[in-house]
Amino acid sequence: AQKVTQAQTEISVVEKEDVTLDCVYETRDTTYYLFWYKQPPSGELVFLIRRNSFDEQNEISGRYSWNFQKSTSSFNFTITASQVVDSAVYFCALSEAGFSGGYNKLIFGAGTRLAVHP
């Protein structure tokens, strides 16, 4: 069965600190996708990144970077030099690519609330 665990419920940092959000997943499929979403106070989910199971290259986008390690089933997200605007709830999600009746469920972790203080 699919499962996503975000062990950190809340993280509080001061502006300019680096912060890493952890994500551990479980799946029996060999083909799957992992996602990170940001949910600011406005409530809408903002897509950040998608990574497929065959691509273990780390990715950097500005102050954001992602570390995907299949050996530990982890897909961690780091924000470098955090800013107040990074304050939000961040969700990690997993979707298996196996076609069970033609659909693919997207399963979320519980989320990590990040508070960045000036």
Added chain:
Amino acid sequence: DVKVTQSSRYLVKRTGEKVFLECVQDMDHENMFWYRQDPGLGLRLIYFSYDVKMKEKGDIPEGYSVSREKKERFSLILESASTNQTSMYLCASIHFPQAFFGQGTRLTVV
């Protein structure tokens, strides 16, 4: 620009009322999902549909039903609203591996 629209941003309903939450997508996607979001629990899957008139239970279907009469519209129904259904409800339209979300409906049952 792709769009998933939920009919209401905020709703207040009374215990025992029948409640309809509507979701419309304009991307011709087969797969549509309803999630419920509660603090500390993340987004939990209630129901999903992979085709017109097809539906599947998610992880927490109790107290809910759904309707998918047209491809673009997926409705979540609370047959008899209860206070423990007070929550944020999010609709998603998925064309694997891309997922698009509505803005959410914050439902309060009093």
